[in-house]
Amino acid sequence: MFKRVTLTLLGLISCNPSFATEVVNVYSAREEQLIKPLLDAFTQDTGIQVNLITADDDPLLERLKREGANSPADILMTADAGRLYRAAEQGSLQAIQSPKLQQAIPAHLRDPQNRWFGLTYRARVIFYNKATVNPKELSSYENLADPKWQGRICVRSSTSIYNQSLLASMIASKGAAAAETWAKGLVSNLAKPPSGGDRDQIKAVAAGQCDLALANTYYYAQMLYGGDAAQKDAAQKLGIFFPNQAERGTHINISGAAVTASAPNKTNALKLLEYMVLDDAQRWYSSTNGEYPVKANIPAADQLQAWGRFKTDALNLSLLGRYNQAALIIMDKVGWK
């Protein structure tokens, strides 16, 4: 007891709050309002103060790389397994042994080397104009290369990690040659040169510029339920279709988290990660983000459940990182701008 008091006093004397208080430093690519309430609850429950820094995904990775061993970050939160794989490969993450995380998160949604963990998942699906497309015409990602869709598809550019990961999943399941043939067919069916983000593709379908779009599920959820009348109006013109149900399942990806290689507060970082997979946290985080919880016993929010159940591709998501380079080469080759 005495020792503890002495340490606390020393902490106060040094005027460095990090000595006086338990902290964890989070670098997050998620918008503050999508994560802050959960971090506040963590602080309330554990007494550990969370210092949150938010920035865009790729600049955060660059920052971690630049800061190296001197980085104050304990946790990286970002989306897409391809990006988390990149962070691991650049030496910014460390392996974490946690039975709680391993038990809560299905194996294909976390790194086999335990350097990153999925917290929620999203699907990259086909959205169609309800006025011009009969969903019976839709089946798989592969089918999007069929000439019947010529000039009718909208998708964002190949610089998006989401598209890189989708193509990487095609490489993993069909091989590079088949993936290239598919990408070539898809590009030849585009209604216009890629521009904008996923929401813009959905809006383009609603505006009649194309009949189909590839986009992530949470964008559609945000447009439908986010309170913006114009976006809601656009999204309501579209139907959602989960491809490849008859075979490997729909391509999914994660938003995830990892403990950084340099983590000065590693124990607290682990506590926060384990907190994120508690039932309540899973429920809150997934519904706030419009995503699906990774934990099998937690149902998705009602709004997502309304779209129906679907089979997800069980591919280990680390393969999306492994085949990222191969995907980039194919995209370049087939002229996916």
Ligand SMILES: [Fe+2]
């Ligand atoms: Fe996104």
